Each structure stands twice: as structure tokens, then as C-alpha cells.
Amino acid sequence: MRLGLFRPHARLRSQVDAYLDGELAASEAPRFESHLAGCAACSAAVARGRELKVLLASAPAVQAPRSFRLTPEMLGEPARAPSPARPRQFAVRFAQASAGLAAAALVAVAVVDLTGGDSPANRETMLASGATESSAKDASQLQPAAGGGFTGAATPAARGGAASPPALPTPIGGRANAQAIPSGTATSQPPERALSGSGATPQAGTAGAFNSYAASPEADGAEKGASSGRDEGGGVSGVRMAEYVLAGIAIFAILTWLGLAQQSRSR
Amino acid sequence: MDGGFDPSDERLVSLSKDGNLDAFNSLVERYQSAVYSLCLRLLGSPPAAEDAAQEAFLSAFRAISRFSEGNVRNWLLRIAANECKDELRRKKRKDPGLSLNAMLDAEDGPHEIPDSGLSAPALLEQKELSEHIQRLLLVLPFDQRQAVVLSDLHGYHYEEIAEISGASIGTVKSRIHRARERLRRLIIADPELLPRAHR
Numbered sequence: 001m002r003l004g005l006f007r008p009h010a011r012l013r014s015q016v017d018a019y020l021d022g023e024l025a026a027s028e029a030p031r032f033e034s035h036l037a038g039c040a041a042c043s044a045a046v047a048r049g050r051e052l053k054v055l056l057a058s059a060p061a062v063q064a065p066r067s068f069r070l071t072p073e074m075l076g077e078p079a080r081a082p083s084p085a086r087p088r089q090f091a092v093r094f095a096q097a098s099a100g101l102a103a104a105a106l107v108a109v110a111v112v113d114l115t116g117g118d119s120p121a122n123r124e125t126m127l128a129s130g131a132t133e134s135s136a137k138d139a140s141q142l143q144p145a146a147g148g149g150f151t152g153a154a155t156p157a158a159r160g161g162a163a164s165p166p167a168l169p170t171p172i173g174g175r176a177n178a179q180a181i182p183s184g185t186a187t188s189q190p191p192e193r194a195l196s197g198s199g200a201t202p203q204a205g206t207a208g209a210f211n212s213y214a215a216s217p218e219a220d221g222a223e224k225g226a227s228s229g230r231d232e233g234g235g236v237s238g239v240r241m242a243e244y245v246l247a248g249i250a251i252f253a254i255l256t257w258l259g260l261a262q263q264s265r266s267r
Numbered sequence: 268m269d270g271g272f273d274p275s276d277e278r279l280v281s282l283s284k285d286g287n288l289d290a291f292n293s294l295v296e297r298y299q300s301a302v303y304s305l306c307l308r309l310l311g312s313p314p315a316a317e318d319a320a321q322e323a324f325l326s327a328f329r330a331i332s333r334f335s336e337g338n339v340r341n342w343l344l345r346i347a348a349n350e351c352k353d354e355l356r357r358k359k360r361k362d363p364g365l366s367l368n369a370m371l372d373a374e375d376g377p378h379e380i381p382d383s384g385l386s387a388p389a390l391l392e393q394k395e396l397s398e399h400i401q402r403l404l405l406v407l408p409f410d411q412r413q414a415v416v417l418s419d420l421h422g423y424h425y426e427e428i429a430e431i432s433g434a435s436i437g438t439v440k441s442r443i444h445r446a447r448e449r450l451r452r453l454i455i456a457d458p459e460l461l462p463r464a465h466r
Contacts, residue, residue, distance in 0.1 A: 017444045021418060023425045048451055055461070056419035059400045060393045062304035065317065068324050069292040075328065 009039065016045045020053055091260055099253035106246040113239045276339045283331045291328050298340050299324075301421070302347045308416040309351040311405045319354050323347035337430070345431045348413055355409060403450055403460055410434075411446035418443055 012035045018024050019032050036043050274282075274293070282290030302323055306316035323346045334342055400420075404412050413432055417423045423431070428439045454460055 014444055017447050018425075018440050021425070021443070023440065049447060052447055052450055052454070053419055056400060056415065057422070058396060059420050060397050062300065062307055062397075064299040064303040064320070065313065067296065068299045068303070068321050069295050070288060070324060070328055072288065074321075074325060075288075 009035070009042070012039075013042055013045060016042065016049050020046065020049050091256075095253050095257035095260060099250055099257050102246050102250035102253055106243060106250055109239060109242045109246060113243065280331065280334060280339055283328065284334075288328075291331065294339060294343070295324050298343050301340060302343055305344055305347050305416060305421070306351050308401065308404055308420060309348065309409070309412060310354060311401055315354060316351075319350045320347060323350045326350065338427070341427055341430050344417075345433065348431060352409055399461060403453065406453060407446050407449060411442045411449070414439055414442040415446045415450075 012032055015024060015028065015032055019029070024032060036046060274290075276294065276297075279290045279294050283294065299320065303316055303320045306319040306323070307313060310316050310319060323343065327343055327346050330346070404416060407415065410432065414428055417428045417431060418425070425436050425439045425443075428434075428443075429436045432439065434442070
């Protein structure tokens with residue numbers, strides 16, 4: 001075979017199959033073809049090789065007799081029986097969903113509760129109580145202090161006294177615009193209640209109360225805490241009751257969920 | 268993995284590396300006929316080929332994290348060829364005197380030929396041809412058989428055969444040449460090895 005390297009015929013003869021397979025290098029193919037033209041033995045070898053190649057290629061294609069898909073069992077991971085676990089999974093998910101819903105509802109009610117002091121009714125209460133006190137002195141004191149943020153003045157009707165609703169100053173900010181005309185019922189709240197939380201002095205009048213109210217959220221919260229937790233009769237309000245109930249549901253659902261999840265893990 | 272869009276091999280390999288068995292099974296379905304066909308031609312026995320193909324896919328799934336780049340089909344065929352080589356070694360160790368003809372006579376069953384709408388006589392002729400070719404192939408040493416099967420039955424280029432068999436292109440060229448020389452000599456010496464129509 002080693003001698004073949006020095007004999008062109010033997011070397012080219014070994015390339016018959018690569019030639020038939022189209023795997024000869026581009027530089028070798030023309031040389032091989034020119035050799036074929038003058039070499040009967042190599043031409044015969046190419047012819048026989050082509051016949052064999054055709055024969056082998058005529059072997060029918062083979063299809064997989066079945067699917068070779070892998071299953072968890074094949075991988076040594078026994079499939080878990082889903083039937084007994086399903087009710088437990090459902091209970092865990094139900095507890096999870098209940099806890100989530102109750103917590104969301106609790107947050108919503110708490111937000112309503114906390115922002116309740118911002119509602120027109122509360123402001124009416126505060127405004128009316130302040131106005132009652134100030135109007136008893138002089139309605140003209142509704143003129144805002146320097147930098148107080150009010151541009152309007154009390155209307156003549158406000159000067160009529162505590163019996164008639166005081167005129168509203170016109171605030172520059174949008175928030176003060178929401179503080180609408182006080183209702184008659186708002187005056188039932190004692191003036192001290194509205195003013196004590198705000199820290200405003202009664203002498204500052206309604207405008208002073210407004211300024212303090214707007215600038216002091218802590219005072220706002222304290223005032224709301226005093227006004228929204230209990231109703232006028234001194235009992236627990238509906239909102240606070242809803243908070244208690246929802247908090248209870250949320251805690252129960254969370255505890256159930258944690259317990260079931262712990263049991264599932266320990267299995 | 269159902270639907271009109273077929274994800275690429277690369278995507279399926281990537282998902283398989285994350286342990287997604289469905290993605291790997293999509294690769295299995297895509298290449299199971301090629302893998303089984305190679306196993307059948309290398310082993311000559313349908314039951315042994317089924318076992319080897321199944322083992323090959325199992326080994327491939329366990330080793331998928333080590334597959335970095337290249338053609339996933341060639342990688343699967345390489346694993347399948349190695350599985351067949353191991354199977355033949357095991358068989359030889361169990362029964363050192365087992366001849367190829369004995370293996371064929373004992374295990375050769377009907378080869379699964381796809382329904383191509385041929386008539387019954389034509390199907391019979393195809394089956395006979397397939398069995399004759401199988402007898403011829405099993406005469407060859409394993410490496411030569413692998414090279415010829417991949418080249419002439421599967422139609423792969425030398426470069427792909429080199430990748431599948433883990434040999435150089437020069438070695439592949441030499442194996443194919445020697446295998447065909449041997450087959451030619453066998454056919455000349457015993458024309459009965461060929462179906463009647465090809466003698």
C-alpha cells in the first residue's frame with residue numbers, strides 16, 4: 001500500500017470511492033478523470049463501485065416501529081399519583097386565594113378609612129365647626145392671613161351669624177375647592193373637636209383652620225382617628241367593623257394556607 | 268410543542284437542558300427514525316435496534332447539558348452508534364462463538380418498511396433486498412459498516428460521518444473504500460448474496 005504512493009495508478013485507484021461520492025478535492029477530480037479516460041481497470045472499478053452504491057442506496061428507508069419518547073419512569077423519576085394530592089392542592093389554593101382576597105379587601109377598607117377624613121362630609125364637619133366659632137366673632141376674619149392661600153372674602157351672607165352657613169373662601173388649590181358648602185348637620189360637631197386636632201387657634205378663624213388642616217397630615221390623621229372610629233353615638237363604625245372582620249378572615253386564611261402547605265411539604 | 272410552528276433544534280436543546288422532557292421528546296420524534304435505522308443496520312436485529320435506540324435517547328437526555336454546539340442529529344447518531352458498539356461487545360462477551368449468520372438467523376425479523384403504496388410483490392422484493400443488504404453489511408467490521416451505512420444508506424457527507432464516528436475525514440475515506448472493496452469481492456465470489464434481480 002505504501003508503494004501506492006509512488007505509483008499514480010494505485011493511488012488514484014484508492015480514490016474511486018471518494019470520486020463516486022463526490023468527495024474528491026476540486027484539485028484532484030480533473031486529474032482523476034483524465035486518468036480514467038486512459039485506464040480501463042480504473043474505469044471498470046468505477047462502474048462496479050457505482051453499481052454497488054446504487055444497490056446499497058436502493059435499500060428501503062426504515063421507519064421507527066414505535067415511539068421512543070422518554071417518560072419520567074424511564075428517567076428514574078416515578079410519576080406521582082395525582083389523584084390523592086388534588087383535593088389538598090385545591091384546599092391550599094383556595095386558602096391562598098381567600099387570604100389574598102381578604103388581605104386586598106382589608107387594605108381597600110383601611111384606605112377608605114384612612115382617607116375618610118378627606119371626604120367632603122368630614123371637611124364639612126370641620127369647616128362648619130370652625131365657621132361657627134369664627135362667625136360668632138366676626139365674619140370678616142375669614143380674610144386669609146398673609147400667604148394663607150385664600151383669595152376670596154366672606155360673602156355678606158356669612159356675616160349673618162352662626163345660624164346661617166358661612167361663606168366659603170375660595171382656595172387657590174384644587175383641594176380646597178373640594179371643600180364645599182357646609183351642611184347644617186356639620187354644625188352639630190363641637191368646634192373644639194375640629195380645631196383641637198388641627199392645632200389651629202380659634203382666633204385664627206376658619207382660614208387658619210383650613211391652613212393647618214391642609215399642611216398637617218399628622219393632625220389630620222389624629223382628627224380622623226377621633227372622628228371616624230366611632231359613630232356619633234360612640235359605637236364602633238361600620239368601616240371599622242369591616243376591618244376587624246376582614247382582618248380575621250385574612251389571618252384565618254393565611255394560617256390555613258401555611259398549615260396545608262407545611263403538611264404538603266412534609267409528605 | 269404542538270401546533271403549526273416547529274421550534275428549531277437549538278431551541279429544543281436549550282429547553283431540554285432546563286429539564287424540559289417535552290422539548291426533548293420533540294427531538295426524539297424528529298430523529299427517532301434516523302436513529303433506529305442506524306441501529307438496525309449496525310445490529311441487524313429489530314429488537315436489539317429498538318433497545319439500542321431507546322438507550323441512546325436516554326443517554327442523550329442525561330448528557331444533554333454537555334451538548335454545546337453542532338448538529339444535534341449527528342450528536343444523537345453518534346450516541347446511537349456507540350450504544351450499538353457496546354451492545355455488540357456485550358453480546359460477543361456473552362457468546363464468543365456467535366457468528367454473524369447465527370445472529371441474523373436467530374434475530375433477524377421483518378424490517379419496518381414504510382408503506383409506499385407498492386404492490387405486494389414489489390413490497391416482497393423490497394423486503395428481500397433489504398435483508399440481502401443487511402447480510403452484506405454485517406460481514407463488515409463495525410467501523411467500516413458504520414461508514415458505509417451512513418454514506419450509502421443515509422447519504423451523509425464524509426465530514427458528517429467523521430463527526431458522527433469521531434474519526435478524521437481521511438479515516439472515513441479509507442474505511443469506505445475498504446468496505447466497498449470487501450463487498451465487491453464478496454459479491455463476485457458469491458452472487459447469491461444479491462437478490463435475483465441484481466445478480
